[in-house]
Amino acid sequence: MTDRRTLLALLGAGVLPARLTQAQHQMNAAREAPQGYKIQFFTPVEYRVLDRLTEMILPASERSPGASAARVPDFIDLIVANSAAEAQNQWRSGIEAFGGAAFLKMTTEEQVAALDRAALDENAPVSAAGEFFVELKAMTLRGYYTSEIGLRRELGYLGPQVLSSFPGCKA
Amino acid sequence: MIVAGVEYDVIVVGSGAGGATAACVLVNLGLKVVLLEAGRMLTPAKDFMTHDRPWDLKFRGNGKPGEYEGLWKINEYTAHLYTNPRKDQYDSMDQFHWTRLRAVGGRTNTWGRSCYRHGPMDFKTKSMQGFGEDWPIGYEDIAPYYDRVERLVGISGVKDGYFNMPDGVYSAPPHPWRCTEIDLRDKLARIGVPVINGRTAVLSAPYDGRPACHYCGECGVGCDVRARFSTLDVIIPKLRRKPNFTLRTHAVAHQVLVNGEGRASGVSFIDANNDRKDYEVRAKAVVLAASSAETGRILLNSKSRFHPNGLANSSGLVGHYLMDTTKSGAMVGIVPGWRNRKRQNEDGAGGAHVTIPRFNYNRKCNFHGGYFLLFGTGFGRSVNAGVKGWGSALKQEIYSQYGSVLSLRGYGERLPDHKNFFEIDPVRMDQYGIPQLRFRCGHGENEIKMMEDMYGWMEQVMKAMGAEILPYKQQLEPLGDATHECGTARMGTDPKTSVLNPYCQSHDVPNLIVTDGSSFVSLPATHGITTWMMSLSWRASEHLAEGLKKGEIHA
Numbered sequence: 161m162t163d164r165r166t167l168l169a170l171l172g173a174g175v176l177p178a179r180l181t182q183a184q185h186q187m188n189a190a191r192e193a194p195q196g197y198k199i200q201f202f203t204p205v206e207y208r209v210l211d212r213l214t215e216m217i218l219p220a221s222e223r224s225p226g227a228s229a230a231r232v233p234d235f236i237d238l239i240v241a242n243s244a245a246e247a248q249n250q251w252r253s254g255i256e257a258f259g260g261a262a263f264l265k266m267t268t269e270e271q272v273a274a275l276d277r278a279a280l281d282e283n284a285p286v287s288a289a290g291e292f293f294v295e296l297k298a299m300t301l302r303g304y305y306t307s308e309i310g311l312r313r314e315l316g317y318l319g320p321q322v323l324s325s326f327p328g329c330k331a
Numbered sequence: 332m333i334v335a336g337v338e339y340d341v342i343v344v345g346s347g348a349g350g351a352t353a354a355c356v357l358v359n360l361g362l363k364v365v366l367l368e369a370g371r372m373l374t375p376a377k378d379f380m381t382h383d384r385p386w387d388l389k390f391r392g393n394g395k396p397g398e399y400e401g402l403w404k405i406n407e408y409t410a411h412l413y414t415n416p417r418k419d420q421y422d423s424m425d426q427f428h429w430t431r432l433r434a435v436g437g438r439t440n441t442w443g444r445s446c447y448r449h450g451p452m453d454f455k456t457k458s459m460q461g462f463g464e465d466w467p468i469g470y471e472d473i474a475p476y477y478d479r480v481e482r483l484v485g486i487s488g489v490k491d492g493y494f495n496m497p498d499g500v501y502s503a504p505p506h507p508w509r510c511t512e513i514d515l516r517d518k519l520a521r522i523g524v525p526v527i528n529g530r531t532a533v534l535s536a537p538y539d540g541r542p543a544c545h546y547c548g549e550c551g552v553g554c555d556v557r558a559r560f561s562t563l564d565v566i567i568p569k570l571r572r573k574p575n576f577t578l579r580t581h582a583v584a585h586q587v588l589v590n591g592e593g594r595a596s597g598v599s600f601i602d603a604n605n606d607r608k609d610y611e612v613r614a615k616a617v618v619l620a621a622s623s624a625e626t627g628r629i630l631l632n633s634k635s636r637f638h639p640n641g642l643a644n645s646s647g648l649v650g651h652y653l654m655d656t657t658k659s660g661a662m663v664g665i666v667p668g669w670r671n672r673k674r675q676n677e678d679g680a681g682g683a684h685v686t687i688p689r690f691n692y693n694r695k696c697n698f699h700g701g702y703f704l705l706f707g708t709g710f711g712r713s714v715n716a717g718v719k720g721w722g723s724a725l726k727q728e729i730y731s732q733y734g735s736v737l738s739l740r741g742y743g744e745r746l747p748d749h750k751n752f753f754e755i756d757p758v759r760m761d762q763y764g765i766p767q768l769r770f771r772c773g774h775g776e777n778e779i780k781m782m783e784d785m786y787g788w789m790e791q792v793m794k795a796m797g798a799e800i801l802p803y804k805q806q807l808e809p810l811g812d813a814t815h816e817c818g819t820a821r822m823g824t825d826p827k828t829s830v831l832n833p834y835c836q837s838h839d840v841p842n843l844i845v846t847d848g849s850s851f852v853s854l855p856a857t858h859g860i861t862t863w864m865m866s867l868s869w870r871a872s873e874h875l876a877e878g879l880k881k882g883e884i885h886a
Contacts, residue, residue: 216722217722217725218726219722219723219726221726221727226726238389238390239390239396242395242396243397244397275721279719279721282719282720283719293721297721301714301716301729302391302393302716303391305713305729306385306386306391306392306712307386308384308386311384311385311386311712314726314730315674315710315714315729316674316710316733317674317710317711317712318674319547319548319676319677319678319710319712320382320384320547320548320549321545321547321676322545322546322547323546323676324543324545325535325543326506326507326535326544326679326680326684327675327676328507328509329508329509329512329513330510330675
């Protein structure tokens with residue numbers, strides 16, 4: 161579907177108006193509003209642990225906000241809520257392996273040490289926390305780099321745009 | 332059985348590349364044509380999610396966890412277009428990746444858009460290269476039809492004069508190159524690997540009332556402005572203005588009917604939309620172009636006392652010699668020289684603007700044929716998720732790598748092999764009660780040797796770029812994965828060793844022609860088969876129209 165901004169840009173690029181009238185009907189179609197997301201699976205404590213862990217994996221920097229601002233925990237909650245019971249249990253026990261509520265009471269140094277320990281054998285994890293780290297990190301990366309903050313602000317992806325011609329190599 | 336009151340000159344089954352081309356030629360020659368399409372009409376502005384960004388979709392494009400896992404081409408952008416093999420099942424998903432898109436335009440809605448001509452050597456693999464089988468026709472027979480097809484399709488390209496890949500008719504200049512593509516050309520020249528302009532059915536300038544590409548990069552999910560060719564957007568609108576053309580959607584053809592002489596008299600189809608009843612439509616001739624697999628299925632399901640093995644199958648070869656491009660797994664590398672590049676919009680015309688054509692013509696190989704290397708570069712929508720560690724260092728490394736990824740795949744020749752085939756599944760039926768296909772196919776010695784050579788050269792390419800190669804496994808994708816299935820009603824001059832004659836006409840049933848990929852005798856390295864298929868379809872349809880007019884072809 162085509163949103164209003166794209167439609168205007170297409171008009172600017174000389175795309176046939178007849179085609180656009182057709183698209184116009186789709187323009188106001190309601191989108192899932194990410195701001196209004198309601199937590200479906202994790203408990204408030206689990207969610208806070210997740211929020212902290214994902215932000216540690218991809219923290220805010222001068223260039224861009226981190227996983228928390230990119231609402232990665234919401235994305236993970238949506239994925240886990242729609243997963244099979246077995247996967248759900250793994251997420252629950254994974255957060256537990258990091259100490260659950262106790263993780264939130266740790267000092268920053270202790271949290272860093274816990275994450276370092278879990279990440280130690282990333283290639284072939286042996287501990288429960290290690291196995292969970294692999295899954296948590298994969299999902300954090302997926303959520304972050306498919307968000308507008310991750311893809312546009314952090315990486316600098318400039319598309320998709322409506323160009324009247326392709327500029328080629330401008331380096 | 333409900334019989335349509337109108338009798339047509341020709342029934343065409345399938346509105347994809349081969350079928351729509353046939354309908355176009357026949358209608359323009361004044362014949363009364365009905366085009367049967369199993370799927371629905373598409374509305375590009377609604378059905379193609381061309382401008383949706385990952386964050387616009389509920390699951391960011393991947394779908395609900397597990398929903399599309401193990402499937403191919405199907406994701407949140409395309410699930411409403413493709414047939415899901417978990418819903419319309421067949422027993423051999425591991426052996427053959429069957430890609431079905433039942434809608435007006437078929438797979439031209441989402442195709443790869445490569446339009447390279449196949450050359451003289453590709454028609455004569457046996458006599459000129461010593462393997463496979465020769466086509467009963469040569470490049471010179473097809474060249475004038477390539478011209479016509481290319482004018483219809485509208486191709487961006489330039490005459491490069493590349494060996495055995497004849498230059499065509501180009502309606503617009505090639506798409507300008509990305510920085511990475513220029514760098515590849517310069518560095519690969521040192522190891523003798525050519526990088527040339529792509530020839531693609533995406534317009535770089537307005538043509539035939541269609542706008543130029545606006546470079547959003549998402550042609551693969553369907554284009555909402557007709558900048559890339561599809562039969563839905565280009566051929567069907569031209570035909571719908573003609574009084575001698577009828578389009579019948581939701582018509583699931585399952586049998587070609589025969590008359591008292593064993594010739595084709597009509598087609599029976601099930602209305603998938605309303606009543607699911609069986610309908611029959613009659614004509615003087617039938618064109619099958621439902622895709623190689625579906626056409627073969629219709630033929631094998633059309634058994635009668637005249638044709639006990641299925642229609643057009645006295646040779647027993649329908650379904651055999653199944654081919655698909657030999658497609659390797661990917662090799663991915665990080666090119667140090669491309670790290671931390673200045674960001675620019677590199678979405679482009681969907682995929683690479685340049686290509687590495689077959690380059691082993693003068694090299695001794697331990698396998699037959701050759702292959703293309705296709706690659707992907709640029710500031711796209713994905714990152715290398717394999718970076719180790721966490722925190723600022725991880726984030727910085729991914730930032731630095733973004734736009735420095737080079738991915739390569741080999742797309743090679745497939746030798747025709749009688750042992751690769753499909754047949755009717757003795758027990759399984761689809762939701763309409765139509766007997767389903769099952770596939771029996773795999774890779775032979777030649778494909779395995781070719782794969783090893785592909786990986787060897789992909790490594791050479793990576794080395795020439797100074798790339799750090801990410802872990803990979805040498806493998807070939809199952810047949811079907813390249814969506815170039817063909818060869819299952821091969822053409823030839825001998826009715827004992829071929830199904831169709833050089834005009835794609837059945838040896839057994841003269842008023843039946845097949846204009847999809849079924850007629851292919853070889854599947855060479857040159858990438859893409861669509862305009863080849865359309866050229867064969869154009870030629871076959873002209874021949875059919877002439878025969879009908881002279882009375883030489885009749886029901």
